[in-house]
Amino acid sequence: MTSKAYRRAESQWLGLSRPYVIIFSTVTLDGRLASKEGYSRLSCEFDKVRQHRLRSEVDAVMVGGGTVRKDDPLLTVRLVKAKRNPNKGDSEREPRPEPRPQGVRHAAAHDRLFGL
Numbered sequence: 001m002t003s004k005a006y007r008r009a010e011s012q013w014l015g016l017s018r019p020y021v022i023i024f025s026t027v028t029l030d031g032r033l034a035s036k037e038g039y040s041r042l043s044c045e046f047d048k049v050r051q052h053r054l055r056s057e058v059d060a061v062m063v064g065g066g067t068v069r070k071d072d073p074l075l076t077v078r079l080v081k082a083k084r085n086p087n088k089g090d091s092e093r094e095p096r097p098e099p100r101p102q103g104v105r106h107a108a109a110h111d112r113l114f115g116l
């Protein structure tokens with residue numbers, strides 16, 4: 001059984017009517033998402049592959065609005081084989097018009113989700 005099938009079966013067994021949510025985050029030793037100097041590349045190669053494997057198994061990936069404004073991440077599956085990329089989402093209520101050549105801001109309107 002794949003991990004995605006397992007999570008669906010577990011959700012049904014528990015009688016969950018809400019989506020199954022996975023939180024994947026890397027933090028510094030003091031609990032921050034980036035160092036005081038702004039350095040945020042905290043993952044090793046193993047973590048990156050694991051993150052891409054999770055992306056290949058979920059319906060959507062969501063990041064914070066600050067991440068979108070600062071990094072404009074691609075949120076695609078690149079390090080493992082996948083049949084499709086997940087939908088992209090961020091915690092902004094509305095899209096911001098700032099142009100960037102890639103990532104969440106340029107996801108097709110039908111592929112992008114917004115927070116409430």
